[in-house]
Amino acid sequence: MPKTDSGIRALERGLALLEELNLRDGARPTALSKSLGLPRSSVYRILETLEELQYVERSATDSRFRVTDRVWLLARGVTKTRLGSVAGPIIRHLAADIAWPIDVCSYEAGRMFTQETTNTMSPMALARSMVGLPLPLLRTASGRAFLAFSAPDEQAAMLALARAAGDPADLPFLDRQAIAKLLRDTKERGYSIRSGEAALPTSSSDKTSSIAVPILKDGRPVGAIVVIWITSALTLTEAVDQFLTPLQDAAGQIASAL
Numbered sequence: 001m002p003k004t005d006s007g008i009r010a011l012e013r014g015l016a017l018l019e020e021l022n023l024r025d026g027a028r029p030t031a032l033s034k035s036l037g038l039p040r041s042s043v044y045r046i047l048e049t050l051e052e053l054q055y056v057e058r059s060a061t062d063s064r065f066r067v068t069d070r071v072w073l074l075a076r077g078v079t080k081t082r083l084g085s086v087a088g089p090i091i092r093h094l095a096a097d098i099a100w101p102i103d104v105c106s107y108e109a110g111r112m113f114t115q116e117t118t119n120t121m122s123p124m125a126l127a128r129s130m131v132g133l134p135l136p137l138l139r140t141a142s143g144r145a146f147l148a149f150s151a152p153d154e155q156a157a158m159l160a161l162a163r164a165a166g167d168p169a170d171l172p173f174l175d176r177q178a179i180a181k182l183l184r185d186t187k188e189r190g191y192s193i194r195s196g197e198a199a200l201p202t203s204s205s206d207k208t209s210s211i212a213v214p215i216l217k218d219g220r221p222v223g224a225i226v227v228i229w230i231t232s233a234l235t236l237t238e239a240v241d242q243f244l245t246p247l248q249d250a251a252g253q254i255a256s257a258l
Helices: 003-024 029-036 040-052 069-075 082-094 141-148 152-165 168-174 176-189 236-257
Strands: 056-058 065-067 102-108 111-117 134-136 192-195 208-217 220-230
Touching: 003 029, 003 040, 003 065, 029 040, 040 056, 082 102, 082 111, 082 220, 082 236, 102 141, 111 141, 134 141, 141 152, 141 176, 141 192, 141 208, 141 220, 152 168, 168 176, 208 236, 220 236
Parallel strands: none
Antiparallel strands: 056 065, 102 111, 102 220, 111 134, 192 208, 208 220
């Protein structure tokens, strides 16, 4: 077999193994060999390579291999739903009036994910694009908007995931009275805010603020649209005056197009 064909086949096997690990939430080499129809020796070689590249790791308690957080890097730039493709032209048009970065985010498994952004178009962008990377639910305006407009049973499930994750940065927001007030206030005013709070420890988010409105389809949130600005450049009142109505209009357009 030509070398190029051999390399393609190895890549196909590696990707199939990653998919299987993700579906199973971890597996031992013997189980992977059976499910994928591959020799155990091949499975071991693939796992060794993926472990060296830090895409998988072996559990110290049950010897199962599991995918690591590094696999999120493979998802950068990927739109997992129609939301990004529908929202793209709408926020690109909105960027003609709003110079600050605009993101459209969706929710999955306890995190928010940026599906589309004007970050690369904005002269005001502070950070690199976060498309495809997970963002915290409770510490982002997009997450707060999505959570506040979700049904009570869905809110309870999302908060349970956040508690189970055990992120110390989320603890101030998991107090029952504090989160109840946050969600109530957000729903009453129709938009969420993040005012100079750090969303991510490795970013410049402590220098920025943001507001977000939910994208509602048949009364249920399917995502959120958010504007981020440098806190020292605009007061919250000024930002709301400038951004809220355009954001609400854009959210309505996106929902209608879905």
